Amino acid sequence: MxxxxxxxxxxxxxxxxxxxxxxxxxxxxxxxxxxxxxxxxxxxKAGLEIATRNMMENQFLDAFQYGLSEGYPPLREAIGALCRGRGIEATPEGILITNGSQQSLDILVRTLINPGDKVVVERPTYLAALQVLQLSQANILSVGTDKDGMIVDELEALLQQHSLKAVYIVPTFGNPGGVVLSDARRRKLVQLAKQYSFVIIEDDPYGEINFTDQTYKTLFQHAQESGSEGHVIYTSTFSKILAPGLRVGWVVLPEWVRQKATIVKQATDLHTSAHSQAMAASYLALGRLTxxxxxxxxxxxxxxxxxxxxxxxxxxxxxxxxxxxxxxxxxxxxxxxxxxxxxxxxxxxxxxxxxxxxxxxxxxxxxxxxxxxxxxxxxxxxxxxxxxxxxxxx
Missing domain, CATH: 3.90.1150.10 (Aspartate Aminotransferase, domain 1)
Known part of the structure; x- marks a missing residue:
């Protein structure tokens, strides 16, 4: 061989x-x-120890039994509340639990991208996103960044020549550049997604790690407020704010893609570790995350x-x-x-x-x-x- x-x-x-x-x-x-x-x-450590004891006492069967592909219902409820704190209106039915942001991206690319589809990334962009897109045989295009994030005017010029399937972006304290997409560019990016009918995959692992008092609306929130629902898919994770070893992330899915993304999740691993999900839910119930x-x-x-x-x-x-x-x-x-x-x-x-x-x-x-x-x-x-x-x- x-x-x-x-x-x-x-x-x-x-x-x-x-x-x-x-x-x-x-x-x-x-x-x-x-x-x-x-x-x-x-x-x-102290909070995770308390959460572990509570889980073993109150959620033992949930933690060690097969679960739903969509995710553990109490955790989806808790994440819905967490998202509302970020300005995102998300029902538990619209949340898919994943094995961290990396699997979120993998599931979305499997669900959305055909070989040869054109996908735009930032230059530079998250290395593992490039791996997933290369594996899908996407046609990867890129636009530059500056101190205000992705140069959306470059994207607009690109749209004059190419029909895009998706844009992948880490708009808040991105990896690797660490920059923030300005509010004006956020609004324009969402508007372009609606105008040219492409999907924005908004990856937000770092948004909570903010060194200033300035806040930023997610692209998902901009889409909700401007009547562009369905053009932004939001993903986040507990890896950077709780513990990466849990491998728990989530995707907020528009209704048009929920069923198919869930089926892809089923084919991938049936469901995210029930133990990790129960553990995360137990921790969130303590109210210590903030x-x-x-x-x-x-x-x-x-x-x-x-x-x-x-x-x-x-x-x-x-x-x-x-x-x-x-x-x-x-x-x-x-x-x-x-x-x-x-x-x-x-x-x-x-x-x-x-x-x-x-x-x-x-x-x-x-x-x-x-x-x-x-x-x-x-x-x-x-x-x-x-x-x-x-x-x-x-």
Whole structure:
């Protein structure tokens, strides 16, 4: 047997650069600024222990029995309330529970995209989204970003030449760029979706990790308010605000796609772990999540601003970056011609890793870029990591 027996879509699939870099991050003495891994110090251990006891006492059969493909009803109710707090009107019937945002995206792409369908992403965009779209054999197009997020005028120009099936976007503190799509661009993007009849897949893992008092309407809310319901599908997760090991996310589905997406979910895994769903529902019932999110915001705010200060102080002559206002990442660009993928071999010698930026581009990669995650390292580790990066400069 050889590669000729593989599906063409799988044969062409490349491994995640981030998952590969995790191997290096496990080496002794290495400081990783690579993976977007939540700090384990911010897991609500006490709350999760209480939720576990409550689940075992009150939801034992639900937690260890087969469940509905759509998801555990008490959890869907709780997520509906959570969504309303984000300005999204979502009934439990419109919520599909998934194994995190990654499966949400996989299910949506399986449900919506045919081989050759044109899908637009940001440049740069979430690496794992590119993997899913490549596996579906979508025709991936891209538009640029700036400090105000996706350049929607570029998308509008693209629409003059191409018929699009979907736009995938992380509009709030996106991965990897960390930028926020401006309110004016949000309104225009939703308007274009209605005008040109394409679907927006709004991925929102980081929206709650906001370092400022400014709030942002989701694209889903804009669509509801402007009579464009059905053109935006919203997905989010508990991975960044509760615990990634639970593998619990969700999709808010317009009525026209609910049944088919649920059938795709059935064919994929029958249902998300009943144990994880019951655990999440039990935790949400405690009412601790709001305070926990505030703790996470404060911790990541301090780390993000500290890393930015260190970068300016030690590497400001070499690297520019957008100041993070939320999320888990700092996206940086060398001020001169530079290959950050090649540089990684030198930084590994200094025992510090990051993710080279070129992997986040579907086309026209900018080799001068890199993504730094400040979520997991301590303040001392962040300081030392920047010094090691400076030492590794040629």
């Amino acid at each position: 050889n590669n000729t027996h593989l599906a063409k879509s799988v044969d062409a699939l490349k491994p995640s650069a981030i998952r590969e870099l995790l191997k290096h991050s496990k080496m002794p003495g290495v400081i990783s600024l690579g993976g977007g891994i939540p700090s384990p110090e911010l897991f609500d 305070d926990q999110i505030q703790i996470i915001r404060q911790a990541y705010r301090e780390k993000g601003y500290f890393l930015a200060d260190m970068m300016r102080s030690e590497l400001g002559d070499h690297i520019s970056f957008h100041m993070p206002q939320g999320g888990m990442f700092l996206w940086a660009t060398f001020r001169y011609d530079f290959d950050t993928t090649a540089w990684l071999s030198r930084t590994l010698e200094e025992k510090v890793v990051y993710v080279p930026g070129e992997f986040f581009f579907s086309d026209h990669p900018d080799k001068r870029t890199l993504r730094l995650s400040f979520a997991t390292p301590t303040m001392n580790e962040l300081e030392e990591a920047v010094r090691r990066l400076k030492k590794a400069l040629p």
